Amino acid sequence: MFNKTGKFFLLFMSLSLIFFIASSTIFIASCTRNPSVTAKQAGKDDSVNEIDLNGKQLIEVVAKSGGYYPKSIDAKASVPSMLRIKSENAYSCERAFVIPQIRVRAILPINGITDIEIGTFDAGTRLIGTCSMGMYSFVINFN
Numbered sequence: 001m002f003n004k005t006g007k008f009f010l011l012f013m014s015l016s017l018i019f020f021i022a023s024s025t026i027f028i029a030s031c032t033r034n035p036s037v038t039a040k041q042a043g044k045d046d047s048v049n050e051i052d053l054n055g056k057q058l059i060e061v062v063a064k065s066g067g068y069y070p071k072s073i074d075a076k077a078s079v080p081s082m083l084r085i086k087s088e089n090a091y092s093c094e095r096a097f098v099i100p101q102i103r104v105r106a107i108l109p110i111n112g113i114t115d116i117e118i119g120t121f122d123a124g125t126r127l128i129g130t131c132s133m134g135m136y137s138f139v140i141n142f143n
């Protein structure tokens with residue numbers, strides 16, 4: 001029924017179709033597993049920390065299922081700082097929050113704000129906030 005070229009074309013088309021279905025299935029699976037992570041990781045951190053009237057620096061991070069965002073925050077050194085964690089549908093272990101270097105421990109709400117006075121740091125300090133299991137983390141770089 002088909003000539004040689006026809007058979008080859010048919011084989012090529014079926015292989016392409018199988019490949020297409022397989023790759024889109026993998027893509028869809030990887031997206032649905034953790035939509036917030038893929039969406040956020042694309043953008044680079046552009047957060048600018050506010051210095052409020054009392055001279056305190058406000059460092060904001062969002063806690064949601066899948067981790068803390070942004071993953072990397074630049075902050076000013078030698079300024080008293082407050083870490084404000086905004087929980088947004090945080091249903092996972094990101095609620096068990098720790099900063100081991102300064103012995104901070106907090107159970108975050110599912111939704112809401114948690115303010116933590118973290119103190120003043122020297123330039124070059126890297127402060128790491130993480131879930132208590134160490135799965136999710138973010139870093140504050142003081143400069």
Ligand SMILES: [Cu+2]
Binds near residue numbers: 094133135
């Ligand atoms: Cu965890």
